[in-house]
Amino acid sequence: MFKIGVISASTESAQHMIELAESILKKDSYKYIPYIYNSFTALKNIMIQHSNQVDGLLFTGPNPYYFAKKYINNEQLTTVCSVISGYEIYKYILEYLYKNMNNSLRISMDCPIQEIEIFKESLNMLKIPHKDFFLQQYNIPCIFDDVIKKHRQLWQSHKIDIVFTTLHAVQMELEKLNIPCKRIEVGINSWRQAIQLLDEKLTGLHFRNSQLGIICIKIKNYDEFIGHYGNYYKLQKLELLLKNNILSLCQTVNGYLIEKNDGYYEIFSSRGSIENHSTEISSFITEIQLNCHVDILCGIGLAPTVFGAQVNAHKALANGHENTQNSIYIIDGEKITEHFGTKNELHYEAGTNKPLLTAKLKTAGVSIQTYNRIIFILQKMSLVSFSATQLAQYLNVTIRNVQRILSGLKEADLVVEIGQETLGKRGRPTRIYRLSDNR
Numbered sequence: 001m002f003k004i005g006v007i008s009a010s011t012e013s014a015q016h017m018i019e020l021a022e023s024i025l026k027k028d029s030y031k032y033i034p035y036i037y038n039s040f041t042a043l044k045n046i047m048i049q050h051s052n053q054v055d056g057l058l059f060t061g062p063n064p065y066y067f068a069k070k071y072i073n074n075e076q077l078t079t080v081c082s083v084i085s086g087y088e089i090y091k092y093i094l095e096y097l098y099k100n101m102n103n104s105l106r107i108s109m110d111c112p113i114q115e116i117e118i119f120k121e122s123l124n125m126l127k128i129p130h131k132d133f134f135l136q137q138y139n140i141p142c143i144f145d146d147v148i149k150k151h152r153q154l155w156q157s158h159k160i161d162i163v164f165t166t167l168h169a170v171q172m173e174l175e176k177l178n179i180p181c182k183r184i185e186v187g188i189n190s191w192r193q194a195i196q197l198l199d200e201k202l203t204g205l206h207f208r209n210s211q212l213g214i215i216c217i218k219i220k221n222y223d224e225f226i227g228h229y230g231n232y233y234k235l236q237k238l239e240l241l242l243k244n245n246i247l248s249l250c251q252t253v254n255g256y257l258i259e260k261n262d263g264y265y266e267i268f269s270s271r272g273s274i275e276n277h278s279t280e281i282s283s284f285i286t287e288i289q290l291n292c293h294v295d296i297l298c299g300i301g302l303a304p305t306v307f308g309a310q311v312n313a314h315k316a317l318a319n320g321h322e323n324t325q326n327s328i329y330i331i332d333g334e335k336i337t338e339h340f341g342t343k344n345e346l347h348y349e350a351g352t353n354k355p356l357l358t359a360k361l362k363t364a365g366v367s368i369q370t371y372n373r374i375i376f377i378l379q380k381m382s383l384v385s386f387s388a389t390q391l392a393q394y395l396n397v398t399i400r401n402v403q404r405i406l407s408g409l410k411e412a413d414l415v416v417e418i419g420q421e422t423l424g425k426r427g428r429p430t431r432i433y434r435l436s437d438n439r
Contacts, residue, residue: 001028001029001031002029002030002031002056002202003053003055003056004021004031004032004055004057005033005050005054005057005058006034006035006058006060007035007037007046007057007058007060007068008059008060008061008064009036009063009064009167009168010036010060011036013060014034015034016191017058017060017191017195018034020191020195021058021195024192024196025195025199032058037064038169040067040141043064043068044068046068047068047072048071051071051072055202056079056198056201056202058079058194059078059079060186060191061166061185061186062112062115063112063140063166065078066112066114066140067140079194079197079198079201087187087189088185088186089109089119089122089123089164089184090122091187092164092182092184093107093128095182096162096182097128100161105128105130105131105132105133106132106133106159106162107130107132107133107161107164108134108136108150108151108154108155108159108160108162108164109133109134109136109163109165109184110135110136110137110138110147110151110163110164110166110167110170111135111138111166112139112142112166113137113139113140116137119135120135123135132159132160134154134159134160136151138167142167144167144169144170144173147165147167147170148173148174151163151165151170151174151181152174152177155179161180162180162181162182163179163180163182164182164183164184165182165183165184166183166184166185167183209270209271209272209273209275210271210272211270211271211272211302212269212270212305212306212308212309213269213270213273213300213301213309214267214268214269214301214306214310214313215249215253215255215266215267215274215281215298215299215300215313216264216265216266216297216298216299216301216313216317217246217265217266217296217298218263218264218265218296218297218317219242219262219263219264219294219295219296219297220294220296220297221295222262222263238294239263241291241292242263242288242292242294243265245287245288245291245292246267246288248284249267249280250267252280252284253269253273253277253280253281254269254270254273255267256269268306278340279341280341281298281328281340281341283341285328297320298317298320298328299315299316299317299318299319299328299329299330300313300316300330300331300340301313301314301315301316301331301332302330302331302332303332312331312333315331316330316331316336317329319331319338327396328340331350334349334351335347335349335350336349346376346377347376348369348372348373349368349369349372350368350369350372351368352368357371357414360412360413360439361412361414363408363411363412364405364408364409364411364412364414365408366405366408366409366412370405371409371414374395374405375435377391381394384434385433386432386433386434387421387430387431387432387433388402388403388406388430388431388433389402389430391405391406406433410433413436413439414435414436415433415435415436416433416435416436417431417432418432418433418434419431419432
């Protein structure tokens with residue numbers, strides 16, 4: 001059962017949203033928990049204390065979302081009712097006109113600055129004169145007293161007949177002051193769309209988490225490893241210790257272990273379990289190399305099918321063979337993750353859909369994967385210009401190899417040399433590069 005937090009400034013709105021959600025979605029699949037706030041400070045506390053306790057967040061309006069989104073860990077599981085549209089504005093204005101039957105719109109209305117253009121556009125489409133119409137805008141988080149003061153001054157100056165507000169707290173205060181006020185709320189159609197969108201996202205997450213993941217673990221240079229120990233008893237003792245550690249990892253990721261020949265193991269698990277235990281998997285590789293004094297290769301394959309996951313896992317192992325540093329690779333179709341479970345994670349594509357780029361890289365003698373890896377590193381490190389030494393450090397390859405790569409990319413007009421830098425009195429100056437505008 002998924003737990004859904006319903007965020008609202010009004011208990012009535014939250015309950016209405018929950019009742020609507022229960023009428024649309026399966027009741028036995030979702031549990032709704034209302035979180036009511038009366039200030040932005042209270043909303044902040046709700047997000048900090050409770051956002052990690054639910055599987056999804058459903059906002060009854062855009063205002064709390066604009067404020068709370070910086071506290072949300074996973075926006076994929078968040079839906080917000082769409083902005084207040086022309087439909088809602090027309091509804092309240094026409095209801096007011098119908099009751100009062102006059103020809104002027106002496107109204108003060110407020111809205112978040114993020115939606116000011118939408119409000120203006122909707123009002124301009126209204127075929128009713130609104131020369132005495134006052135539109136107030138506010139930032140999120142806003143100071144309620146400032147919004148209330150603007151409305152109150154217009155009322156006391158006899159410039160308006162009513163206030164339309166998008167803020168629950170403003171409505172409550174103006175009603176205490178006996179100032180005619182109506183609350184503009186997001187319509188039921190927007191609520192329905194938000195509920196359905198959340199259901200789609202959670203269903204997608206469930207499918208993603210239930211996809212298969214295979215962790216391949218292999219002793220590096222197994223023949224040399226056997227020759228080094230020689231003594232069968234010592235070798236068997238070490239392999240038992242290694243297997244015991246792998247079984248512990250298997251338990252952590254709720255997987256199923258298959259032991260194959262020549263120091264090769266496969267753990268069958270799920271994508272969700274592997275991604276949720278990235279730190280433990282990374283720590284396992286480090287610890288096993290220290291405790292067992294053996295170099296380990298680890299490759300992870302993700303896919304909807306067993307065959308696809310195995311193919312991807314074997315590709316990931318091949319990448320590990322090519323890297324001098326012990327790094328965990330994940331391959332998920334065309335997506336590659338390197339240094340999995342560490343703060344230095346790299347994410348890049350194995351291919352490209354740009355024929356011209358493919359042709360240039362072929363001329364440069366550089367693989368698409370290596371090029372995409374360079375692009376990701378430069379973006380991650382916010383490097384506009386760079387040297388071969390910097391790139392070698394981040395790519396974890398020799399400077400000579402990087403110089404060869406840069407030479408080919410320069411020849412193919414994918415990077416340009418923009419200058420040189422002298423770091424000392426002796427030695428050659430360091431060449432500085434940047435990505436070409438023609439890539």
